Amino acid sequence: MIMPERILEQYKQHLKRGVRFIASVSMILLTVVSVSIVVGSAEVGFVELYQLLTGKGTAFSAQIVYQIRLPRIIGGMLAGTALATSGAVVQSLLRNPLASPFTLGISGASAFGAAFAIIVLGAGSTYESSNDASAIDNPYLVTSSAFLWSILSVAVIILVSKLRDTLPETIVLAGIAVSTLFGAGISAMQYFADDIQLASIVFWTFGDLGRATWEYVMILGISLVPIMIFFHYQTWNYKSLRAGDEYAKSLGIKIDWVRLSGMLAASLATAIVVSFFGVIAFVGLVVPHIVRKMIGGDDPMTLPASAVFGGMFLVGSDTLARTVISPVMLPVGILTSFIGAPLFLFLLLKNTHKAYWS
């Protein structure tokens, strides 16, 4: 028995729920951001911020807010958005709940690429060459290398998913293999790195937003916004793809192109984030799941919801990381795992009867 009106009504309800969710997460995001601006080791709080905004602030608080806290917060927001959205997209494209930039080895490959650029290509080792151009070129060199190597890991994943009838486990196992390989690669390169290079590489293996500067934020914004817009226009294709390749084909979707472009865009976003902030685990895997648990697995809703939630999650985690054992800061990657894993387990156990992954 078909009851079109009821189905339509249900779908509208579903959309409403999604919109409500996104709206409330956005509110939380705004709250987290405002809190984040006024907490930190230096005593710059609401009062100082108010003075600053009314033009009576000191140079000290201006430096703290504009040069240290704001770039970090906006950088974190962009990075969280990019990672969570990439995770959601990759999960849809591979029809695999275990997929994420981290579990597929894209993050590891990017970190390897960054290390490769530093050691083999000499980025960052601005010792003898004191021409000013090298300092500007470096971030791009590192990022490009991170991206190129991440493509390699994506190629492996896509190849595996093509050759074998893909069980979710197969792809994740391939991802583990790729991650391990690149992890070994990083260790091997550490052996040949000099001390300063070594410090840079160690940094890439655990994520930290402390490096954010306006220059980074600018590059992040310029490169991530088009990718996010691209994802946004692809959501219906992803939704169809999730229903099965045959079904998507029947709708006239060029599935190979959609899958390839989506994977590449996701790995580019990941590579950019990794090359700036290091490997931040868990955001790409857990955030989409949390979102799906809350509002169901409908791509047109989960993608924007993951985007907002990811930004909120990372900025929130970073705020905690900055304050929890103040004045010493934890790398945010530790906090995202500490918060993400229990939260995820809790949600998994809480409503087992609700299948959100189809």
Place this chain on the structure above:
Amino acid sequence: MINNTLKPIVWLIALSFLMSCRPRSASKAEGCIVVRDMLGRKVEIPKQVKKIVGIRAGALRLLLYMGAHEMIAGIEEIERRGERPYMAAYPELRNLPLIGPSMGGDAELILKAGPELIFMSYTTKEDADRLQRKTGIPVLAIECPEIGSERARLYTSLQFIGKVLDKEKRADALITYLGHTIEELNERTHGISATPSVYVGGVSYSGLHGINSTHPYYPPFIFVNASNVAASIDKRLISHIKGTYIDVEQLLIWNPDYLFIDASGSRLVHKERTENPAFFSMLEAVKNDRLFYLLPYNNYATNYEYVLINAWYAGKILYPEKFPDIDMNEKTDEICMRFLGKKFLNDRSAVEFGFMPEVLSE
């Protein structure tokens, strides 16, 4: 749909922040000079400096060598722990505000401590520029290189700090002393025909290590022309930062006449010995009671004053006839005075570090 409108808003907020918060270029203040730091960066700094900080491994050490203990505005968290010579000399520095974790450079904490200059070791141009932009405080890159092979760079680094802090005489005095000492050690020990073979184990590299952790070009051995058995290792496999680790079996094959243990790794070596006494009893040096401790070589970069003390000590042990006039306690005090202006290594610590022939007990 709302999500369509929300995203642009988020971006808009982000962008508006971006537009409004571009750094205002600092006006060139009076009484500023432009210096070129160790990475060749041109940095504008105030002529007169009262408060400074040193971040990352070895930076604070070099500042204190320059007699700048009264100018230090904050310390890294790691300086509150551990037994580094410069903190033993100036324990009151432990009460200063924190400026971040080890190898850090936490911009907010540094700003709070309020230095006028930041000295940063183990950094790149990009890194130093970034911290300078974030704090608005001039960042000067310095270096803490190996005292054996890269001594010229160490001298340049010291001279640079001396120049910036108006302590050039102090820098020159220390460099002259270093040069003279190394020269004297060489004069006393060169041309000896049958030099005994030596090995140092337990050297720290980013953490403590056992007997297989060594330094094939251990500067104290080079200064006294001792023949380090590990020097036969391919030079490309050696890093004085990450360390060199040998297969312990190789130690049996080399079987050096003298075995030195870095005091920082002594506990681990002791454990190795309790677990495998047979191995140690096969070593000639152990059989002949020729096992000695040396002061910790590395601890958050190299303890340069300990390098010199170790060199005198190793020389005295290897060729007693060449060092009859040297009393190690006096020498230690002299070196500590020259580097840090204080005699901080007392008799107790000298005994603890084993300034006397001693075999690992049991």
